[in-house]
Amino acid sequence: MFKKKYFTLIALLLVAAMALAGCGGGGAEKKEAAKDSASDVIKIGVFEPLTGTNAAGGEMTVEGIKLANQLFPEVNGKKVELVIVDNKSEKQEAANAVERLVSKDKVNVIIGSYGSSLSMAGGPIAKEAGIPVIGCSPTNPAVTLGNDYYFRVCFIDPFQGTVMANYAVEKLGAKTAAIIQDVQQDYSVGLSNYFEKAFKKLTNNENAIVAKVNYNTGDKDFSSQLTTVKAKNPDVIFAPGNFLECGILVEKARELGITVPILGGDTWEAEEFLSRVKNTKDIYFSTHFDADHPVTEMSTKFMEEYKKAYPGKQVNAFGALGFDAYILALDAIKRAGSADPQAIRDALAATKDFQGATGIITLDANGDATKTAIIKKVVDGKFAYEGKVEPK
Amino acid sequence: MDRQKIKTFLTLGLVLLSCLVLFWGEQYLGKFSTRVLNLAAIFVILGASMNLVLGFTGMFSLGHAGFMCVGAYVSAILTMSPESKEMIYFMEPIISPLDKIHWPVFPAILTAGLVAAFFGFLIGFPALRLRDDYLAIATLGFGEIIRIIVTNTISITNGSLGLKNIPPIKSLWVYWGFAIATIWILKQLINSSWGYAFKAIRDNEIAAEAMGIDIFKHKLMSFTIGAFFAGLAGALMGHLITSVDPTMFRFLFTFQILLIIVLGGLGSLTGSVIAGVLVTVMMEVLRFVEQPMNLFGLQIPGIPGMRMVIFALLLLVVILFYRQGLMGTREFNWDWVLDKVGVGRRKEKGVGVDG
Numbered sequence: 001m002f003k004k005k006y007f008t009l010i011a012l013l014l015v016a017a018m019a020l021a022g023c024g025g026g027g028a029e030k031k032e033a034a035k036d037s038a039s040d041v042i043k044i045g046v047f048e049p050l051t052g053t054n055a056a057g058g059e060m061t062v063e064g065i066k067l068a069n070q071l072f073p074e075v076n077g078k079k080v081e082l083v084i085v086d087n088k089s090e091k092q093e094a095a096n097a098v099e100r101l102v103s104k105d106k107v108n109v110i111i112g113s114y115g116s117s118l119s120m121a122g123g124p125i126a127k128e129a130g131i132p133v134i135g136c137s138p139t140n141p142a143v144t145l146g147n148d149y150y151f152r153v154c155f156i157d158p159f160q161g162t163v164m165a166n167y168a169v170e171k172l173g174a175k176t177a178a179i180i181q182d183v184q185q186d187y188s189v190g191l192s193n194y195f196e197k198a199f200k201k202l203t204n205n206e207n208a209i210v211a212k213v214n215y216n217t218g219d220k221d222f223s224s225q226l227t228t229v230k231a232k233n234p235d236v237i238f239a240p241g242n243f244l245e246c247g248i249l250v251e252k253a254r255e256l257g258i259t260v261p262i263l264g265g266d267t268w269e270a271e272e273f274l275s276r277v278k279n280t281k282d283i284y285f286s287t288h289f290d291a292d293h294p295v296t297e298m299s300t301k302f303m304e305e306y307k308k309a310y311p312g313k314q315v316n317a318f319g320a321l322g323f324d325a326y327i328l329a330l331d332a333i334k335r336a337g338s339a340d341p342q343a344i345r346d347a348l349a350a351t352k353d354f355q356g357a358t359g360i361i362t363l364d365a366n367g368d369a370t371k372t373a374i375i376k377k378v379v380d381g382k383f384a385y386e387g388k389v390e391p392k
Numbered sequence: 393m394d395r396q397k398i399k400t401f402l403t404l405g406l407v408l409l410s411c412l413v414l415f416w417g418e419q420y421l422g423k424f425s426t427r428v429l430n431l432a433a434i435f436v437i438l439g440a441s442m443n444l445v446l447g448f449t450g451m452f453s454l455g456h457a458g459f460m461c462v463g464a465y466v467s468a469i470l471t472m473s474p475e476s477k478e479m480i481y482f483m484e485p486i487i488s489p490l491d492k493i494h495w496p497v498f499p500a501i502l503t504a505g506l507v508a509a510f511f512g513f514l515i516g517f518p519a520l521r522l523r524d525d526y527l528a529i530a531t532l533g534f535g536e537i538i539r540i541i542v543t544n545t546i547s548i549t550n551g552s553l554g555l556k557n558i559p560p561i562k563s564l565w566v567y568w569g570f571a572i573a574t575i576w577i578l579k580q581l582i583n584s585s586w587g588y589a590f591k592a593i594r595d596n597e598i599a600a601e602a603m604g605i606d607i608f609k610h611k612l613m614s615f616t617i618g619a620f621f622a623g624l625a626g627a628l629m630g631h632l633i634t635s636v637d638p639t640m641f642r643f644l645f646t647f648q649i650l651l652i653i654v655l656g657g658l659g660s661l662t663g664s665v666i667a668g669v670l671v672t673v674m675m676e677v678l679r680f681v682e683q684p685m686n687l688f689g690l691q692i693p694g695i696p697g698m699r700m701v702i703f704a705l706l707l708l709v710v711i712l713f714y715r716q717g718l719m720g721t722r723e724f725n726w727d728w729v730l731d732k733v734g735v736g737r738r739k740e741k742g743v744g745v746d747g
Contacts, residue, residue: 050696086696095633103424120635186552
């Protein structure tokens with residue numbers, strides 16, 4: 001018979017795996033589903049990772065969506081019902097979740113998901129069913145590519161990478177740059193790729209990128225990468241990635257005496273990142289909006305309401321993007337004048353100068369948002385507004 | 393009637409019945425149920441193939457997700473159309489011969505299995521000289537290595553950006569066809585002399601060696617076949633979801649398969665089938681516990697993750713009360729059914745039903 005000690009070992013492993021998969025989701029409660037007859041309600045499906053590795057981001061997004069739902073519970077005289085399903089941060093679950101939303105819950109429009117790979121798993125199913133999807137924060141260009149039913153309210157990797165390259169060349173006067181990228185994150189790889197292209201073009205120098213080094217998600221030691229970069233002596237360092245790894249990376253860079261500006265992306269706007277880089281300067285990153293420089297009236301409103309609804313929580317970009325996805329959906333339904341998914345899709349595709357909390361959104365032919373990016377920097381242990389960049 | 397004949401008829405009947413069920417399912421089941429059942433079929437293949445390695449041969453290998461990853465990518469790259477390849481590989485174009493390849497789905501899935509088996513062979517060769525926990529650690533490491541390689545070879549796999557627009561397969565026939573074929577092949581294998589050797593190695597390696605069984609050869613064979621079916625399942629997974637990326641195949645995925653075979657019983661194909669379907673279907677059915685509920689006037693807010701809590705509890709109960717999983721090492725067989733309905737048993741030679 002099979003050795004007994006394996007059973008104990010396996011049981012322990014499995015319970016641990018389960019606990020890991022199950023944690024991180026607590027706290028978020030769902031909107032009480034209204035049990036009206038189908039014709040009186042418009043259903044908005046939400047698929048987000050509420051458990052698993054991406055739970056934190058998913059939860060912030062859902063908070064924003066629920067807030068928007070509380071503020072604007074009706075459209076065209078009909079009540080809006082949110083159907084929130086968890087996708088467990090797994091692709092097969094995300095596909096199941098979207099299939100469930102389109103064929104069981106019969107939603108009119110879908111919002112989601114945090115994480116580009118999860119969005120890509122759900123996209124084709126919604127497309128086939130003819131239900132439009134509004135992504136909150138999937139920044140990978142491939143999400144909307146070749147899918148007429150996928151839209152998004154966030155800006156995409158190419159835009160963000162290009163913005164930072166522009167900023168480095170025009171404002172910081174950089175002639176050379178080094179890239180440190182997290183090779184496991186599509187976000188990091190995408191941003192780096194477009195930063196590189198734009199930077200080379202702006203400086204008219206094929207060798208403007210003096211070093212491009214990789215690390216992996218979860219790494220804690222960056223000394224070898226930083227030593228390589230330091231030896232090349234670049235004018236700026238571009239290091240997009242998770243706030244956790246980047247916090248350690250930036251801290252270590254300053255320790256090693258690298259004083260050049262370090263640039264990153266919107267993921268850096270997190271308390272955990274700030275606590276590590278408090279005492280340094282010349283840290284710049286692009287983000288979606290700034291609390292003190294509201295782009296639109298909706299931004300102000302969002303910030304006030306968010307503070308009321310979730311006291312003690314930091315206003316964050318993911319919540320704002322969730323909020324925007326919801327109000328954009330409502331706006332499209334209003335413009336379409338009906339809850340027919342096809343009409344909503346057409347209305348979404350025609351979105352122009354929409355006033356969202358994160359900026360003025362215009363959707364291009366791909367369904368991607370072109371909008372204002374905000375540049376922030378670290379000053380005196382705080383994130384401070386540095387400037388904004390308009391889309392070209 | 394002769395009992396052997398009855399059994400043949402019953403088996404034929406069962407095959408016919410499953411065809412009818414599939415036909416009915418194809419006609420009348422909604423898209424959602426079809427998708428869940430297709431996913432269940434994939435997990436059945438995964439469970440059965442990992443059971444071959446862990447349950448029947450006693451090798452504690454945790455590299456299954458890595459072989460799935462190989463299979464998924466091979467099939468995806470072979471079947472994607474050149475136009476979508478051009479669109480998806482926008483960072484670095486795909487290397488030369490691969491960009492024009494456009495295979496039909498079936499040969500691609502089989503090739504995916506073969507390539508995964510080749511990887512299994514390569515990895516098994518050094519790793520299978522290890523035993524027990526050391527083998528677990530080594531295979532876990534190899535699984536991760538495969539994933540890291542896939543992440544870094546951007547001009548072949550598109551790296552962390554993943555692939556999409558993989559030709560979809562929706563039919564129940566394909567997934568369950570593969571699942572039934574897998575079970576049948578594995579059953580034949582297990583009831584062959586090789587299968588007895590596997591089980592001998594599992595039960596006592598030293599005794600098996602003393603009996604003249606080539607331990608390494610048999611282990612490598614079991615491992616390679618396990619990898620083949622894992623690759624097959626990975627390829628099917630790619631065609632079901634229509635997009636793949638390396639983060640899908642983290643080692644946590646292997647634990648999900650482990651859950652299925654422990655729940656079903658280590659060393660029981662029947663158990664893997666039951667548990668594979670049960671886990672996948674329950675995961676969707678249990679979604680209601682995450683919705684807000686009204687229990688005897690008591691408002692219970694929906695808590696995401698509740699289904700996983702219930703699953704963990706279920707697993708604890710199974711481990712406590714059925715230490716060997718739902719089926720132990722028993723298999724479904726007609727003798728048991730015929731005994732129950734009281735058909736007379738002729739004196740037969742005790743055909744080795746395990747356990």
